[in-house]
Amino acid sequence: xxxxxxxxxxxxxxxxxxxxxxxxxxxxxxxxxxPVGTQATVxxxxxxxxxxxxxxxILGNTYHLMLRPGAERIAKLGxxxxxxxxxxxxxxxxxxxxxxSLAKLRKITEEGVTFNSHLDGAPVFLTPERAVExxxxxxxxxxxxxxxxxxxxxxxxxxxxxxxxxMRWAERSKAAFxxxxxxxxxxxxxxxxxxxxxxxxxxxxxxxxxxxxGYAVGGLAVGEGQEAMFDTLDATTPYLPEDKPRYLxxxxxxxxxxxxxxxxxxxxxxxxPTRSGRHGQAFTWGGRLNxxxxxxxxxxxxxxxxxxxxAAQYSRAYLHxxxxxxxxxxxxxxSYANIQFYQELMAGAxxxxxxxxxxxxxxxxxxxxxxxxxxx
Amino acid sequence: xxxxxxxxxxxxxxxxxxxxxxxxxxxxxxxxxxPVGTQATVxxxxxxxxxxxxxxxILGNTYHLMLRPGAERIAKLGxxxxxxxxxxxxxxxxxxxxxxSLAKLRKITEEGVTFNSHLDGAPVFLTPERAVExxxxxxxxxxxxxxxxxxxxxxxxxxxxxxxxxMRWAERSKAAFxxxxxxxxxxxxxxxxxxxxxxxxxxxxxxxxxxxxGYAVGGLAVGEGQEAMFDTLDATTPYLPEDKPRYLxxxxxxxxxxxxxxxxxxxxxxxxPTRSGRHGQAFTWGGRLNxxxxxxxxxxxxxxxxxxxxAAQYSRAYLHxxxxxxxxxxxxxxSYANIQFYQELMAGAxxxxxxxxxxxxxxxxxxxxxxxxxxx
Ligand SMILES: [Zn+2]
Ligand SMILES: [Zn+2]
Numbered sequence: 001x002x003x004x005x006x007x008x009x010x011x012x013x014x015x016x017x018x019x020x021x022x023x024x025x026x027x028x029x030x031x032x033x034x035p036v037g038t039q040a041t042v043x044x045x046x047x048x049x050x051x052x053x054x055x056x057x058i059l060g061n062t063y064h065l066m067l068r069p070g071a072e073r074i075a076k077l078g079x080x081x082x083x084x085x086x087x088x089x090x091x092x093x094x095x096x097x098x099x100x101s102l103a104k105l106r107k108i109t110e111e112g113v114t115f116n117s118h119l120d121g122a123p124v125f126l127t128p129e130r131a132v133e134x135x136x137x138x139x140x141x142x143x144x145x146x147x148x149x150x151x152x153x154x155x156x157x158x159x160x161x162x163x164x165x166x167m168r169w170a171e172r173s174k175a176a177f178x179x180x181x182x183x184x185x186x187x188x189x190x191x192x193x194x195x196x197x198x199x200x201x202x203x204x205x206x207x208x209x210x211x212x213x214g215y216a217v218g219g220l221a222v223g224e225g226q227e228a229m230f231d232t233l234d235a236t237t238p239y240l241p242e243d244k245p246r247y248l249x250x251x252x253x254x255x256x257x258x259x260x261x262x263x264x265x266x267x268x269x270x271x272x273p274t275r276s277g278r279h280g281q282a283f284t285w286g287g288r289l290n291x292x293x294x295x296x297x298x299x300x301x302x303x304x305x306x307x308x309x310x311a312a313q314y315s316r317a318y319l320h321x322x323x324x325x326x327x328x329x330x331x332x333x334x335s336y337a338n339i340q341f342y343q344e345l346m347a348g349a350x351x352x353x354x355x356x357x358x359x360x361x362x363x364x365x366x367x368x369x370x371x372x373x374x375x376x
Numbered sequence: 377x378x379x380x381x382x383x384x385x386x387x388x389x390x391x392x393x394x395x396x397x398x399x400x401x402x403x404x405x406x407x408x409x410x411p412v413g414t415q416a417t418v419x420x421x422x423x424x425x426x427x428x429x430x431x432x433x434i435l436g437n438t439y440h441l442m443l444r445p446g447a448e449r450i451a452k453l454g455x456x457x458x459x460x461x462x463x464x465x466x467x468x469x470x471x472x473x474x475x476x477s478l479a480k481l482r483k484i485t486e487e488g489v490t491f492n493s494h495l496d497g498a499p500v501f502l503t504p505e506r507a508v509e510x511x512x513x514x515x516x517x518x519x520x521x522x523x524x525x526x527x528x529x530x531x532x533x534x535x536x537x538x539x540x541x542x543m544r545w546a547e548r549s550k551a552a553f554x555x556x557x558x559x560x561x562x563x564x565x566x567x568x569x570x571x572x573x574x575x576x577x578x579x580x581x582x583x584x585x586x587x588x589x590g591y592a593v594g595g596l597a598v599g600e601g602q603e604a605m606f607d608t609l610d611a612t613t614p615y616l617p618e619d620k621p622r623y624l625x626x627x628x629x630x631x632x633x634x635x636x637x638x639x640x641x642x643x644x645x646x647x648x649p650t651r652s653g654r655h656g657q658a659f660t661w662g663g664r665l666n667x668x669x670x671x672x673x674x675x676x677x678x679x680x681x682x683x684x685x686x687a688a689q690y691s692r693a694y695l696h697x698x699x700x701x702x703x704x705x706x707x708x709x710x711s712y713a714n715i716q717f718y719q720e721l722m723a724g725a726x727x728x729x730x731x732x733x734x735x736x737x738x739x740x741x742x743x744x745x746x747x748x749x750x751x752x
Contacts, residue, residue, distance in 0.1 A: 039697075039698075039701045039703055040694070040697060040698075041703045041704075041705040043703065043704060044704040044705070044706070044708070046708065048686075054507070064449070068697070068701060069673065069693075069697045069700075073673070073674065075689070077672065077674060077676060077693050077694075078676070083691070083693070083694050083697075084694065085690065085694075115713055194556070219528075285453060296443065297449070298449065298452065298453060300453060300454070310424075314461065315453070315459070317445075317453050317459070318416070318453075318459050318460065318461075321414075321415075321416060321444070321445045323419060323457075324444065324445075325415045325444060327417050327419065327702060328417075328419060328708070329417040329419070329420065329421070329422070330418040330709065332420070332422065332704070332708065333706065
């Protein structure tokens, strides 16, 4: 029997929430950070270590996977979970964001978006229905409705046109999902509306009217800045149901995340821990470190003595050497340590919310991240 | 109390030998394959997995480490073992081979070799004494005497001049080692003489006259081809003492290694498993595979069902995808699988020698490697 998709709120602290999403592939403890597995791999990490770091769920990118190796091929090979040896939940985005940022010769119509693959120029037609079909072929536990990620900045007029299209697509996505999905899977709607509070409210209400088991907030972390992002969340989360999970897409730094948790967000994803890891930027309980800096050349201190991550037990001197020498092991170790730091941060946030001490927890992290080595 | 460096022969099968080198940091089961840790890392591998794959010893490159991060710096940081979290034996080369292949503006005199770093052009002077000093600073358990790696091809005249210089350097290396080394460490001499049997014999006898706890065969695998290499080994190993380990430097393919084991060699190192791993070339019990080949795109067979390596349990389709997508995980998994295959190959060779079935074992591997996918 398939376990149905449910969300149970366990505790709140101000507007911050902690709870559990139940899926057919296990529990997701919220607030949750989802490591990004763009091309069926969390970059530079063994998948066992992603689990060991504490991740309950990872994200896959529909755009990348549909182009290579292809959604039909992954389905034929048994689905994304077995392909990459990850048996916990996977959330996939709809592909809309990467179509806007990576593909060439995009053309958007009411029906969908036509674009050319960034890999080989091949023409692709993505519709709300095809985006759901691809995510079902991948076997994603949590799927996203195709939307147009509104560019930033944009006029009210442009934001309105884009938002209205995304809302019509959300309705089509739900209809397609109802015919194509497997038991236990869930489709989230995505709130758009740029930085305009009235449009965010309108978008949230429209999606709630359609009805989804979870709601994402899209179109943020696109250059608007942290203050505008927080203001937009303030104008959005009050209109989302208390009993459904809320996912802020593509965010962010530790302080972005904590600010969003304070505003009632439950789920996050970001390439930052792995991308930074490949460039020698470490996230630790003591703040952010740029391991390329000469100050670490003879520093025998472990990367992060307060982390339980095996990778964080190597000396800063060794990691500095690996990063300077361009060795893959540097990317492997710092990515692992960063992913684990993000997971430990979320675990800390969950415990603090449960204890009613979230504000103090977030203040402590803010102080630690103000003391970083100045290379942020 | 320091465990002294010793070698005990356990069994022979024809000229093939199996035994154990005892060091202060543990046993080395021979024939042994030493993964190459050029810059204080076995490329794309966690050091725990190098041990899990079955390696008893790794190799470090004196040339690379003396330039970056520097031998004095590694000593200050506690030595190479603690720097890279590897507590089993380390063998270091003398730096001579890389000086010839990587450095700029080399000038060889009786005293030593002057060269410019390939990293920043800084002038460096390497003598037999300095090479030993550097290896002692690194804390290497097995060290190599500085030699001139004779270029190939070369005339008898050139080979003679080069060999004589290397033999004088071997004597100076031993004298330096006796004043600088720590208890339990060992220095090996290196036989040179290009492909000239009389010079190889002469070199071996000269080194045995000086007296070393182990002997390396250098100047091979430099383009002379497998037959000339085997012929040269036939002209060398009979002049090396039975009760000391013999190390063939920089070799090689599985069939190179088995041919050399058949000629009485005990130790090997080569970048092939890790370098091939980074390029999607896999060594398996079924032969060599080029994972870039389209034939693997939908092949759900594990990379190597006969290997105990966790990395070899991923499907060829998944590895093909990772390699084609340029994902680091492809390099990580195939490097791990290759290193473990090499270790399993050596374990198989050791068991076969102990059972007196080495010839059949080597024949079987030759058949498997003749059946490869044609991309060797
Ligand atoms: Zn991000
Ligand atoms: Zn080699």
